[in-house]
Amino acid sequence: MxxxxxxxxxxxxxxLVMGLGIHAEELAAPQRVVVSVRMEVEYAAPPSEDRIEAVLDYDFLREGIRALVAERHFHLQETLCEAIAALCLADERVSRVTVRSMKPDIYRDAAVGCEIVRSRA
Incomplete structure (x- = not known):
């Protein structure tokens, strides 16, 4: 086989510019958040044709993340990362996903973030 x-x-x-955080200034206005995602994707065989239909089209991920952040304010980066991971794992071809969110503007001297790794059960 x-x-x-x-x-x-x-x-x-x-x-993204989105609602994220628990502090008064974060609740009052959206802030810049940078998201990165790595999806381990499995196919029955390598694509034999050079066509987008043969693989996972990452447009769904970009559009899905934008929709997630447009519909609500997230209090925690952890819950934002979990929501993005669930979006990825909804596609059966995704076996594992790493999601990182970073708030680059909270401190002048450092960005703060969260990273999670989730796998299909």
């Missing part, structure tokens, strides 16, 4: 084809699909540095 042939081994399945594995690829890593990456969305790096998606810059």
């Amino acid at each position: 042939a081994e399945r084809a594995r690829f890593t699909t990456i969305l790096e540095g998606l810059e």
